[in-house]
Amino acid sequence: MAATSGAGRPEKRKAIARAATAVFGREGYARASMDAIAAEAGVSKRTVYNHFADKETLFLSVALESSGELAEKIRDLLDRHLGRIVDLRQDLTDFAVDRARAVLSAGDHGALGRAIRAEVANIPADVLEAWLEASPVASLRDLAERFEALAGRGLLVVDDPAPAAEQFTLLTFHGVAERSFWGAVPVPEEEVGRIAALGVDAFLKIYGAPAAG
Template identity: 35%
Template sequence: MKLHVSPDIFPPRGHEAKRLSIVDSAAAVFCREGFAGANIDLIAAEAGVSRQTIYNHHGDKEKLFVAVVRDLTERCNAGIFATIATFPDQPGDLEADLIGFALRLNQNCICNRDGKFLRKLIQTEGERYPELFAEWREQGPGRTWPAIAARFARLAYGGYLTIEDPDVAARQFLGLVNAELQTTFMLGGSLREDEVLQSATNGVRTFLRAFGKRRSAASAEKQSALAGA
């Protein structure tokens, strides 16, 4: 296999910059090729670093892989919690606000580079490292789902929604909002922004039909006026 690769601009400067570059490139290669197929030489080339440097930093392939997953989990979680902080607790236009939230969640946490990589690594190598991914499960869905559920409970308590089980509602919200992206997710492709918007819009509309308070005549009119989008 030839290794003519264009590294990120030019060799990264500084110890920490190299560490970063290595983990980044390793994430990409582990995703593309799987753990077994990932080639340290290729990672080194893509990182713009010599192979020995990788061994200096991380010891061996397995430790490098663990570092990659830990890194991705951390960054993704940070992104998700930052986005949850923007949840519309006192919505003006509930539909528009929820669509905005769903959009931010998708664009910043699920469809971005880190999100795609983490998802793929979990899918492909999850069974090989049970403890590592149990950790992800606790730190990821185990913390983010309840956080989102709590926000929906608050909306229900505030009279904006009619919800029996906030945990179920939260999971269904996520399911609806991504309903039209599943196939693309599976193939790891990139999503156009308008596809994400479309799926979020359709998902939120259905969510509100199920859990929203009965609409007034005025908002029903507005709803159907917008329906052609």
């Protein structure tokens, strides 16, 4: 993969990145063209190439930026809901609901994620791996670390936090994600809450600490 050029003004680079996020999300990786991205950004194709050496480099840049922003949002939600436990079931449910909202209402960034999932076979393997590491994998790792800390406090019984984080995500999030086609179709708030609560109850049946006494 060619290196990204550092030439050009930062504001132009940001405009190109915003345009690329919209075009890749709308057209997908294979169909999107540098001409379309240039038109969306209101710049010449030469200007796009002054900032990004090729389409793969541009796609990787916007995919990693999008993933990093989402991972940071989820990290903040973990701190807010699971940093100080008041009611474990409620705190886990609140986190699950807010995570679903964050992921599924991400606008152009969400559309980019849908395009990536729909076009896995067309996206270069190194780009796909980097995107996975930047957000889905990173967020699971952050959640696993939080579960390990909760287990250390006696609030959960977790031998291996990595599969616990995966199972929590499957139980509380993927039902909403699939029903909404990863944010393309709205899901009523009460349904998001219902799925989250049922998932948390199932999770705590597996990993919840035994009641005292």
